Amino acid sequence: MSQSTVDPTFYRSPAEAAAAPPEELAYVVAFDRAAQKHDAMTVVDVNPASDAYGQVVGWTEVPGLGHELHHFGWNACSSALRHEGHGGELARRYLLVPGLRSSDIHVLDTQPDPRAPRLVRTISGKELSDKAGYSRPHTMHCGPDGVFLTCIGGPEGDDDGPGGIALLDHTTFDVLRAWETDRGPQHFAYDAWWHLNQNTLISSEWGSPSMIEDGVVPELLLGGKYGHALHFWDLADGRHVQSVDLGAQHQMVLEVRPSHDPDATWGFVGVVISTEDLSGSIWRWFRDGDEWKVEKVISVPAEPADPDRLPPALKPFGAVPPLITDIDLSVDDRFLYVSCWGTGEMKQFDVSDPAHPRQTGSVRLGGIVDRAAHPARPDLPLAGGPQMVEVSRDGRRVYFTNSLYGAWDDQFFPDGVGAWMAKLDVDPAGGLSVDERFFPHGDDFRGLRPHQIRLQGGDASSDSYCYR
Template identity: 55%
Template sequence: MLQTLRPDPTFHPSPRLAMEAEVEHIAYTVLLSPDRSKPDALAVIDVDPESATYGKVIERLDMPYRGDEFHHFGWNACSSALSPMSGHAFLQRRYLIIPGIRSSRIYIVDTQPDPRKPKLVKTIEPEELLRKTGYSRPHTVHCGPEGIYISTLGGAGADGTQGPPGIAIMDCESFEIHGKWEIERGPQKLHYDFWWNLPRDYMVSSEWGLPPQFENGIVPEDLLANRYGHAVHFWSLRERKHLQTIDLGANHQMALEIRPAHDPTREYGFLGVVVDTTSLEGSIWTWYRENGSFHIKKTAVIPPEPADADRLPPLLKGFGAVPPLITDIDLSLDDRFLYVACWGTGELRQYDVTDPFNPVLAGSVRIGGIAQRAKHPNGRPVGGGPQMTEISRDGKRVYFTNSLYSSWDTQFYPDGVPGVQLMCRVGANGGIELDPSFYVDFGPDHAAHQIRLQGGDCSTDSFCYPSA
């Protein structure tokens, strides 16, 4: 086959050009077996409204093992490959890198030649990851100029607490693990999400907890004692060196998703905090760089909602309220709308963040929820609430699933969280509405987590050039 130096057409120099690209026709969603009785899987969903199989699972790739606990996954390559630092002329957005957060196993799935029929082509066993990095519990996958970056939540030892977790680097063509990314990690001891501004040469990372704090469910004693993560870290990307830590305050428990502005000229981004242990509220923070230093401000809060004790799980009965539990946030490619998944109250919020320091609520839908248990417009019930959120490149559709993590699902939703994938349509000037015709039912045996869209999406790509 003739190869040229032309990049993959799904790579885009700027966010604005990515928004003008062809819309997605299929979505990939990871499914997990909550009781680990079946293998986890990758589902292919038809999202073309002109198709006869719109909103249906058209293929499912079951994995060879059980107990992986699929969570976050990502592409081998994206628009960051257009960076001047990249040396991969023939790279394609072709492979999906799927980590098992519980097994520490990593699967490489090929989406070509037929994107509707992906194939498993390589399995990396946990022993290799641990031998080369000292890390376990791989979590978030990002494609960058150096290759594939994979954050981890555990170190060595059976319980993953021997040494701090960090970021592993994998070759984006051979899928060999090179080693740990950090050269000077500074005080970083916990890990969760990470992302960067490529031209400005810095990375931001966040914190959740160590494996004993999440694998068997939330540990109430640790939460009430403020022992989960509550800080953000800033790094030199090229030097792989820790620069600065900002502690949000110990009461701001579980600083999770990092969402930087997509336009690299904008040196700010957003962070979601799951819960404030003094008030049960969730919060959104805006971090920014000014005069060479990083700063962060709390810019939006979402209060808890009172609820009758008989509608609450044992974990919450004593509080008489449902915390919003902000478990995911996502930012549209034009940096205008921030979507906030409130998994506890069953609300997906849309904020206008044209002014990143003054988010304005622009839209909201209700589905599921611990106390409200709101049904879909088609009349069907939904367990859980809005969770992993993915926005189409053009910003007109917001897809989401409903499972957080199997052991946590059971604690907060004892009746179960059967996997579904839903979609909201976005108004031209804001506002969101659930699409009554889009309801993907994965059945009672699988929960659903992260979504990736064909050709890229808003939590995959990082861009090297500003929008005109």
């Protein structure tokens, strides 16, 4: 890829990414739980100097109903600086937006007007099933050989068959094949990311579609039947190398966040809940010789609560679990952010020593019991809680939305989850404060529920860097 044609948002190193101009727009997917309105890609103005700061300034609907747009990503990112065969034309331009329920993948072009993405192609769930043998696409990363798309389900007609990773062409977006050549024992799928320079992919486990699409199934949870392992793969070969079982009590091993240092061999993964005490936890993986090891480094306890204030699923326990549903690691690997959706808390940990995290900040908004209000609207109790979290490249801003997954929203917030997005300002020494000027909510999202966020020019959870 010649230097003259390199996308300026492809950064060679974490430091170069942090020094780049700040984001001015955030792309936020939003879905209609009732499947009566079109799901949409919304565009939010995040430039503090703009007259439209904190407002939804773009809206692109996708055809059809009931997709449940969930996680999405760019067709290309900084890792392209290590890829071959792109003819010098690859750019961070297209957003690939899967429907978790429909399995269709919508391709949105953010050019020429970044505030008005255009739908240019829809890849059908049938193509995904026929060519890769998967369904229910969940998370994607631009990487070697193509776009890696983790999928919760197996092929059409066998949705609960093993999930895995589909490979899509970087430029045509055609589904190429299943990425795995030897899948080993992994059956459940969720997230996947990598250490590019170590030729290692790390993948995690949630559950098959029938276990998640109607909410948490108590019998399966208490029986330790959801995913509880982390997997390590040969990235070039698509070959499973090692599994580490965290223990059946540690249910739902979700977001993987490798260090952004291309020479590092460690990262973090979040676990939603322990069936022993309803705590959530963060685990660190690291390489020890030729072996990968995983250890728990953070435990977040459940909080006692009056059963009368709890949804039916939690009444027998008399407590609110934190429900760690997302984590994000700043580009400089300094701070880890932990979304505790159940208690309505966003935690910040200093992970300069990744083996010994130290909490340095906390903000509460929403929560199953607390319903903590935003300072912009102290009169408005909030449902939902910090969920999908995204950190700016320079680490100074943290954005998050409040909806988790339609059926789970309804299970834990049966009186309605609402719709809102918040922004936190980060003290470089540690600490968080809510930006009182930034609070898209309610009718701003036209009755849809906002979920994942991507930042213009890249962000902390979508880029892999190739050089120091």
